[in-house]
Amino acid sequence: MKKVLKKALLVVGGLVVVAASAFVVWMGPRNVIGMLRYDQRQEGDLKVGDRAPDAMLVSLDGKSQQPLFEGVANKPTILIFGSFT
DSSP: OOOHHHHHHHHHHHHHHHHHHHHHHHHHHHHHHHHHHHHOOEEEEEEOOOOOOEEEOOOSSSSSSEHHHHHHHTTTOOOOOOOOO
16 A cells, blocks of 8 residues: 555656646746746835936947936936837
């Protein structure tokens, strides 16, 4: 009876390993690593009403960078991230 249980556990363990490997191949290793890193995020120090930190934007040529607040001074700024296709 113990041999049958041991073999069944080995088969189930092997299936779990194969399924996890297939998941990593399907998602891509970079995505799996990204998901693991996402779970290690930390809360920031910003509070409601704080000024947003300056962000560097890459220009259209892809080489130079420009600070976001340099062009907008004290005007409200809205950033929209999304796909319009």
